[in-house]
Amino acid sequence: MSATTLTVRQQLVYEKELCERSFKDFIRLAWPHVDTAEYKHNWHVDVLAEHLQACTDGRITRLLINICPGSAKSLIVNVLFPAWLWAIRPKTRVLSASHSFDLATRDSLKTRRLITSEWFQRRWPIGLRNDQDAKTKFENDSFGAREATPLKSITGNRANFVIIDDPHSVDDAKSAAMRATAVETYLTAVPSRLNDPDRDVIICVMQRLHEGDVSGAILGRPDLDYDHLCIPLFADGVDRPPTSIGWIDPREEGENMFPARYTEKVVRGYRASLGPLQFSGQYQQAPAPDADGFFRREWFHRYEPSALPQHVNYYMTSDHAPSGNNDYNVFRIWAVDHNRALWLVDSFRKRCTMDIALGLSRDANAKTVIAPEGAFALIRKYKPRAWFPENDGTWAAIKSMVSAAMIETKTFVTIDPLPTKGSGDKVGKAVGYQAMAAMGQVHLPVGPIGDEALSEYAMFPAGKRDDQVDADSAIARALEDVIPAWLPIIAPKKKRSMFDDDDSRATSDDCWG
Template structure:
């Protein structure tokens, strides 16, 4: 009677148990890191095995970032399935070519490893079809990588994987989200070889209520595994071999990310970001992005600010239906930002240029930010050529909603102060607290432009990015 030794027993365990295989995969693709096992890895493995057996054909897994979702779903699972059925075909995608390629290379590294060949000796790769983005087995199975928006022309799969379809920085953009949803509906979904028995797995952190997970859950017919970082209520988990009860407030993996680390993440992301990315409960974006309790008040502005900054959002036209042009003036200290004044009016270009000069003379700013588009382009060129004003051109890189969402944590952290009273305060508050449902968003644009610029300055230079901070420019000659 043959008695298997420890090595043979371990290899048999890797063949039979996907969770153990995931752990071995982790050691292969990230050999310098310490693996800390947790029950959620076992749960994901159980669901993936159910997909392998076609007991589940449509699966969504929502889990916080950096909890082994990609190693489990995009790297280990395809390698494990190919080990059992080398003719299986996988088509896997991520939001960028670079990320999709990394997952593909990691999976190929596993399949070509010595330990994998011992566990699955029947799997071999075709030499002339062994590439970073695509590898083919001798049984004509494959794993092909693509990206959100990619065509994958002529390619198909028995298993389709969507791993993080949205770039977290672009998920707030309606245009970018719609592109991802349309790509999934019109292109990627059609790549199933067998529409009845094919399997699709979507694994991602929630980024918006109308992201791909929200889009698919609204349609129905998807098995949904929701794993928040902090249990919000008593939760019973009973699937496959997993029996787990989470108590309210219980952390997902305290050995890896405990209360201090979670608290830092909450502060960094703000409620809006943390609720989606870590709790898998995206806060609806319709109104109320900035909460009233987050905004502090002041009676007297700081006497010695680090600098004064003016932020301009200029309108295309002066018509009554268009957004007005806006200038917000800010005092920056080492701990907070104080809104000193809001100038807002619908004016033609000559009066707009005069307003920039007069407000600069009033406040003597260290920097004047002007959005480099529409009338702002001419304004920047003329003022730089004819005045000593410290003009800085700002090129907007994302849409309005995304830019303000990125700065919401500044408000929540209590860094933004507005005065107790001012003639312009009521209009500013109305727009701030109802964004993005407000009729106009010009004051929001000016505000997010300032907060984004000053944050970048502090990250790059510390609190003294401007030469001679505290010394504001003096008027030189006629403007």
């Protein structure tokens, strides 16, 4: 039966049944009643709809969605989906949270306007209770509810669906303290907001802003058992596991998610205004770029041990974490050649207490001995001309132990602590090392040491870890301050002949000097 032959009543019944069977059709038909912008269909809308619908039939109970701004993610997930839940299950209770009260209120109000619209009411005549009918919290006659709150205040009521939409603002994501607060709230408070933790649903939708954001926390904990729906603006070729409903990104690498929306001109403007780090996070769902970040992989030479020059001078740098609980202790051995190029030769990097990091222990006679690995093992092996630790509180606490250990083990090195005052923040301290790398002056060994360094460099300064960057930047800072950083090999003087007189000239023209 064609639509032109349907009566108004039949069309209402047809649309009602169509929408109840398919959330993606609900999106298309409800769109004009929540947004003035013209609806432009794209395949990503169907993918979002299919995964959200899978949350209603038990196939997915934990869903993480990473997708870029401007993709209608909030409108689909946090406005239309709660309204559709009431259309198919009026008793459903929905709790949503965002990084700010204003954002949470905006989407709650849009849902309320849609539910009270003539279009919705003619198909699903759901009444709102007079005793609970506010912008951020309203209930229907079947005791279904829709409540919105800032993430930091997500306590109190429970729900069947908890939706977290953008748990971080762009500015908040730059603060380690605020990131950590949002992550802790998400991990500790959000799961307890479910009526039935086994069957009820948590949905988090956001763009990536930092390696340590809420998405990073979820992805770093596989036991949370989230389905990860990741749709970068440009297909990145990453081999991600299929979601529970079997979806994998079908695009060729580099293919635009929505060319009609994100034209070449639009994308060029985004790249220019955001810069590579922010664009990579928000649009590519990769908090650090593959290229054009603070460090670029192609700047660094990789070398086999046999390629290390013979005539070099060795130096040691370090970055310290006294507790060793979360951060790494790092000690690096560097070779500096006659061109002042840097060669990372050896490394100790481990979450451990300072005695293990230094590589010190006591034998049966309570005598200090050097362990097989650690700072003193590196000093004994390479005999560096100098050690450049950061002159911070940690170094102040351990320097007496280091001095005593040198005397006891008869293992010595000149120590020249690098000043912290006036040296800038972590990015500022790394600028010298960045410049040397950009000029092709840094060589990293083939193997795990070089691989781990490059992985951290690629994430800097947005990554969770920067201990290697701190330790490695120290060698460039030292080269700026220590003279000479390379002690040249002096060629032996040519022995004079008995026939040379004191006034010998280099050329016959010297007599005209």
